[in-house]
Amino acid sequence: MAQRALVTGATGFLGSHLVCTLLEKGYEVLAAKREHSSLALFERVRNFRNSSTKPTWIDLDLQDGEELEKAFATVDAVFHCAAKVSFRKADFDELMETNVLGTRNVVNACLRTQKPLILASSVAAIGRTGSRAPISEDTEYKESKYNTDYAVSKYLAELELWRGVEEGLQASCVNPGIILGFGDGHSGSNQLYRMVKNKIPFMPTGTNGFVGVEDVCRHMLDLYEKQRWETREICVSETMTYAELFGDIANHLGVRRPPLRLDGLWLKSFFALSTFCAWLRIPFFISRQALHSTHSDSIYKSKHPFFHDLKPEAISEVNRRALKAIFAP
Helix, strand or coil, X not given: CCCEEEEECCCCHHHHHHHHHHHHCCCEEEEEECCCCCCHHHHHHHHHHCCCCCCEEEECCCCCHHHHHHHHCCCCEEEECCCCCCCCHHHHHHHHHHHHHHXXXXXXXXXXXXXXXXXXXXXXXXXXXXXXXXXXXXXXXXXXCCCCHHHHHHHXXXXXXXXXXXXXXXXXXXXXXXXXXXXXXXXXXXXXXXXXXXXXXXXXXXXXXEEEHHHHHHHHHHHHHCCXXXXXXXXXXXXXXXXXXXXXXXXXXXXXXXXXXXXXXXXXXXXXXXXXXXXXXXXXXXXXXXXXXXXXXXXXXXXXXXXXXXXXXXXXXXHHHHHHHHCCC
């Protein structure tokens, strides 16, 4: 009999791909979404992945513990992908509600129904070294100007997970870097593709860890199937400068790489403009927190050989496949 898994955030970028991965592996999938969420992105991903099987959709409110317990009681495992991603100060309350309180409720429901849990966290939840020294799962989390509100929310969400583990929950989490791959071409990390496609003149100067979305899904499923509980594992296939990433995207698109580095006087000007626009509640294409994040050098090195054993797809190949499909004529 096929195992049954529930995926929260199933209409999102990572959630859509994870549902397809589970279906391809023979799982029955209960795909959880908010009541009025669109299935457009999921259907795009399903077509891209050539997935013939469909999940069973349910509306699920992460703030309703009783509703969560009722749904979790019908499955063998829970994969928690639902999260708010934003670097806007105005979204702080929503980040706390969705990422922290939502995860707390998921953890509590898993405890009550005795269901194992795999959490999609983020490298943002791991501490920064303040230098180019490698960041591992053991790097201590400290207050830093590079910790965005999103990072704080993911760190607090992980604390809920480990609290659940202390209370007897079978659980683990993956900490992906910036997740790349096929999506809607507009939101999330796909904005990077669109920026290069639209020939923006500026590119960030920092360094970050990147990973393909399908590799993150394989990592999450492998953690569950091998029952690697009580662990957090960085999920980064390559550490790259944004200049290298933008250059690779530009090569695949056949356009020029952004010629100007967002540094020095340009960076200070953008900080001032972003702050001014936020004060006036005027949309600006990049927030102050995002500027801080993309200007820093974050180099990740997992202490676990596990992810490397999966032979993750090269970032250039992830970009090539995604860009070919997103911008197909």
